[in-house]
Amino acid sequence: MEYLRNAWYVAAWAETLEPGQAISRTICDEPVAIYRRHDGAVAGLADQCPHRFAPLSMGQVCEGSNNLECPYHGLQFDETGDCVVNPHGTGRIPAALKVRSYPVVESHTLLWVWMGYDEPDVSLIPDFxxxxxxxxxxxxxxxxxxxxxxxxxxxxxxxxxxxxxxxxxxxxxxxxxxxxxxxxxxxxxxxxxxxxxxxxxxxxxxxxxxxxxxxxxxxxxxxxxxxxxxxxxxxxxxxxxxxxxxxxxxxxxxxxxxxxxxxxxxxxxxxxxxxxxxxxxxxxxxxxxxxxxxxxxxxxxxxxxxxxxxxxxxxxxxxxxxxxxxxxxxxxxxxxxxxxxxxxxxxxxxxxxxxxxxxxxxxxx
Ligand code: FES
Ligand SMILES: [Fe+2]
The missing domain is CATH 3.90.380.10 (Naphthalene 1,2-dioxygenase Alpha Subunit; Chain A, domain 1)
Known part of the structure; x- marks a missing residue:
């Protein structure tokens, strides 16, 4: 199915996501981990670790850095989707260790995810x-x-x-x-x-x-x-x-x-x-x-x-x-x-x- 990409999709009611919590939603066939940083801001990453494909949404939001840590072997990703911590070996981070990031905004008590590849446009969220x-x-x-x-x-x-x-x-x-x-x-x-x-x-x-x-x-x-x-x-x-x-x-x-x-x-x-x-x-x-x-x-x-x-x-x-x-x-x-x-x-x-x-x-x- 072909979806409208440059659009905001509701992932959840904002109240369902506490600081430090992550949830998984599959939107337009793509698994997305949506999480709330400890300072209250929300972010979204592809819900599939590039190492062994574990869902990042099962991991934890790190105190301090707010990185999302993969629950399987501990790689950490920042909200741009870059891997910033590799706890194994020399800690080197191969270029391919990154995931897609999704803009998420909290508006009208809802969490909206932008599934497009163009710049997100918040004016496209209808008035609720x-x-x-x-x-x-x-x-x-x-x-x-x-x-x-x-x-x-x-x-x-x-x-x-x-x-x-x-x-x-x-x-x-x-x-x-x-x-x-x-x-x-x-x-x-x-x-x-x-x-x-x-x-x-x-x-x-x-x-x-x-x-x-x-x-x-x-x-x-x-x-x-x-x-x-x-x-x-x-x-x-x-x-x-x-x-x-x-x-x-x-x-x-x-x-x-x-x-x-x-x-x-x-x-x-x-x-x-x-x-x-x-x-x-x-x-x-x-x-x-x-x-x-x-x-x-x-x-x-x-x-x-x-x-x-x-x-x-x-x-x-x-x-x-x-x-x-x-x-x-x-x-x-x-x-x-x-x-x-x-x-x-x-x-x-x-x-x-x-x-x-x-x-x-x-x-x-
Ligand atoms: S599957 Fe994520 S670190 Fe191994
Ligand atoms: Fe009905």
């Missing part, structure tokens, strides 16, 4: 500032799952929320949620799909968080997509005819990172933003219920469906052998795929990955 510390609202758990499915199937799923009426019936959708006004807006490299409905029954999840009285509402949903698969979903309800500002907004985060052609990571979190306190409720119980409902919907409803779709694709021999029959609801997913394909085509040749630096064969020490 509502997740920043101190931002208003009540956040659900910063959660994540892994899926055995092509990450593009997850984007298809999110860009067409008509599936909520069926797959998430009784939680995030009901039969009435099918009847929407659909608007698709392309803004540069960003795509929006907006769904609005007036004077309809609220979905159970929203009713619970709003007034818990089953009374009709106006509702809106705005899904924002940025390549490769970073989405924000604004979903809200208000009393019929009332301004949105008097209603309830739930800002959902959906960050999909391809691991391989048929596996991906899915990070999610939602922030409830409203001046209105849900009846007989407090922030803690809202956050807990929101967390539980979202985890259930994504892990126990979307994931089995997406993985079953992937098995169908695999049975056919690959996505090129299984063309879907399109419906009216597929306009936005198709548009997002085309925009992604265009950006991948525009990045030109030579953007293929490698965990090792292109240097000559190492001589024994």
């Amino acid at each position: 500032s509502y997740l920043d510390p101190g931002a208003p609202g009540t956040a659900s758990k910063r959660d994540w799952i892994t899926l055995e499915a092509d990450y593009r199937l997850v984007v298809d799923n999110l860009m067409d929320l008509s599936h909520a009426s069926f797959l998430h019936r009784g939680i995030l959708g009901n039969p009435e949620t099918l009847d929407v006004e659909l608007e698709i807006v392309e803004d540069g490299n960003t795509l929006y799909v907006n769904r609005t409905r007036g004077d309809v029954a609220p979905t159970p999840m929203f009713d619970l968080m709003f007034k818990n009285d089953r009374a009709n509402v106006d509702s809106w949903s705005e899904m924002r997509w940025d390549a490769p698969a970073n989405l924000r979903h604004d979903a809200g309800i208000t009393e019929p005819g009332s301004p949105r500002s008097e209603g309830l907004l739930v800002r959902g985060t959906h960050l999909i990172t391809p691991s391989s052609k048929d596996t991906c990571y899915y990070h999610f979190c939602a922030v409830r933003i409203s001046d209105r306190v849900a009846p007989a409720d407090d922030d803690t119980s809202i956050a807990e219920r929101l967390s539980a409902m979202r985890r259930f919907a994504f892990d126990e409803q979307d994931r089995p469906m997406l993985e079953a779709q992937q098995r169908a694709v695999d049975r056919a021999g690959g996505p090129e052998f299984l063309q879907p029959v399109m419906l009216s609801v597929d306009t936005a997913p198709i548009r997002a795929r085309r925009m992604l394909e265009r950006q991948i085509a525009d990045q030109g040749p030579g953007q293929t990955g490698s965990v090792t630096s292109p240097v000559s064969i190492a001589l024994p020490n």
Whole structure:
């Protein structure tokens, strides 16, 4: 599979990585060791030692130097990927003892890895500032799952929320949620799909968080997509005819990172933003219920469906052998795929990955 290289990919929620800790993620088929220095800064190296291919993520972040030490025979690498300590023999360091380094930044409480070969551009990280510390609202758990499915199937799923009426019936959708006004807006490299409905029954999840009285509402949903698969979903309800500002907004985060052609990571979190306190409720119980409902919907409803779709694709021999029959609801997913394909085509040749630096064969020490 060809990936978009000059892009930021979410590796983890920032809170999962303590100072001195390293984790491993395979992103775009490349194993990456992501670690936090003792001073709090984050860095990334190819997760494969050039000596005997041990995962560097299993090693330790050295006190003082902050070098990442290979757990197998103790070579140490600095954050540029150069080997700087060889504890064996004369200590000579062959030129080939180096690994690729990956820029990692901490932004909006997430760790983002730059998988490209061009200079990293932090302005390409989409705005998720509502997740920043101190931002208003009540956040659900910063959660994540892994899926055995092509990450593009997850984007298809999110860009067409008509599936909520069926797959998430009784939680995030009901039969009435099918009847929407659909608007698709392309803004540069960003795509929006907006769904609005007036004077309809609220979905159970929203009713619970709003007034818990089953009374009709106006509702809106705005899904924002940025390549490769970073989405924000604004979903809200208000009393019929009332301004949105008097209603309830739930800002959902959906960050999909391809691991391989048929596996991906899915990070999610939602922030409830409203001046209105849900009846007989407090922030803690809202956050807990929101967390539980979202985890259930994504892990126990979307994931089995997406993985079953992937098995169908695999049975056919690959996505090129299984063309879907399109419906009216597929306009936005198709548009997002085309925009992604265009950006991948525009990045030109030579953007293929490698965990090792292109240097000559190492001589024994
Ligand atoms: S495998 Fe890393 S030092 Fe031997
Ligand atoms: Fe879903």
